[in-house]
Amino acid sequence: MDRRKQVYVHTIGCQMNVYDSGRIARMATSMNYQQTQTMEEADLIIVNTCSVREKACQKAFSFMGRMAGLKRKRPEILLGVAGCMAQQEGEKLLGRPDGIDFVLGPGAIDRLPDILEKVLTQQVPAADLFMPENMPFPESEGEGADPLIPQKNRVSGFVTIMRGCDNFCSYCIVPHVRGRESSRRPEKIVGEIKRLVESGAREITLLGQNVNSYGKKDGSPSFAEMLWQVNEIKGLERIRFTTSHPKDISSQLIDCFRDMDKLCHHIHLPVQSGSNAVLKKMNRKYTRERYLETIARLKDACPDIAVTSDMIVGFPGETDEDFGDTLLLLEQVQFDGLFAFSYSDRPGTPAAGFPPEIKISEEIKKARLKRLLDAQEVYTTRKNRALVGSCQPVLTEGFSKKQASNNDCADIQWTGRTSSNKIVNFTRCHTHKTGDSHGTPQGIQPGQTVRVTIKKALSHSLWGEEMAESAGAGNQPARNEEKHAD
DSSP states (O other), X not given: OOOOOEEEEXXXXXXHHHHHHHXXXXXXXXXXXXXXXXXXXXXXXXXXXXXXXXXXXXXXHHHHXXXXXXXXXXXXOEEEEEEHHHHXXXXXXXXXXXXXXXXXXXGGGGGHHHHHHHHHHHOXXXXXXXXXXXXXXXXXXXXXXXXXXXXXXXXXXXXXXXXXXXXOOTTOOHHHXXXXXXXXXXXXXXXXXXXXHHTTOOEEEEEOTTGGGTTTTTTOOOHHHHHHHHHTOTTXXXXXXXXXXXXGOOHHXXXXXHHOSSBOSEEEOOOBOSOXXXXXXXXXXXXXXXXXXXXXXXXXXXXXXXXXXXXXXXXXXXXHHHHHHHHHXXXXXXXXXXXXXXXXXXXXXXGGGSOGGXXXXXXXXXXXXXXXXXXXXXXXXXXXXXXXXXXXXXEEEXXXXXXXXXXXXXXXXXXXXXXXXXXXXXXXXXXXXXXXXXXXXXXXXXXXXXXXXXXXXXXXXXXXXXXXXXXXXXXXXXXXXXXXXX
């Protein structure tokens, strides 16, 4: 009997790419490919790429080099590049020495069977980069073999609610490689979430380049109304979403953090810069004052909300004064966490065409990035230390990384997250450390909410011990029990 062919999908980039990789895996499986976690065993290898920053492109090219090495040993392997960098680079990728057989843009993922058939029958490399201006969601998206969505565990799942972006920030490649905004039908979103919950998911993250503008173009319910529909799904305990654009935060959405029992007390709200001059050059369509007002309204509605953000340093024309405004905003908000990056030109964006004389040197960008990250480290550590001694409801995801590499079951460590998205590694209460014959602790399963006393705060995580009364409590939503720093 012939061996069933195997597919390996490697993901670079954001959570939306993770979701798209799930779609790729489902379609490959429908074509009689079996998923493998070992690239060397695969007959079909697809790298799903990102091009938001130069580093992501470098990672993709590096991985393509590994793919090429395997193809030199096994010429029959099929190699594909999908995602944003595929759309950006296009057919140029077929001319490289990596031996790429096909290129698939984000708008062409659903046509994977067609391009594979073309490559196999015609024995020539092929590219599908077609992306209509108003690209609808396929009616079948999210249906079928949902367990094939590649995610860390079955406790948490990603669900895309919209595609593309209409904001055209001057530094951003997304509208050029993912197209214009289009929203998915509410019933499709709710249906997919219900299937994921039936398969064991307890937490769902709704995905979009700008989820706040969901439904605005096609008459669908607003994003806040969509959240309320999701909140009614039985068996679902937690709702998250990303990413939000500050200019589109509505009063109704802010009220959701106050009124909705399943919406996690965390928002990722990219600010990018604290300077009004830089924000204007970035075409962000808000000011630092408006951003700070939004943060104040969020904290008024939900005093324990955790706020994380993105920032770019070294944007063309950024002066020392501009960077000082960014540091000041950091001090005013005191984010729980921050993703910060040095600016890099993205092909085809307006910022890439700015005059060379206003470009910032790599040396200055590196120094500013270090100052920003060092300042944020103080606030992250302070926020975490404020939680020591508190009781935190933690949605258990599985064994901690430390435990996964340690066979000693005497002090088993689990990992999970709080509503505010803090990572917590914890051990069982000393009165509940009995295990079964295989050394597996009794009473804790992935997907179970456990009350944990925080004993120690680390730079980017917390450590604690399960409270005795939470043992065997099962999946209990434990909203409003968390104690956070102001």
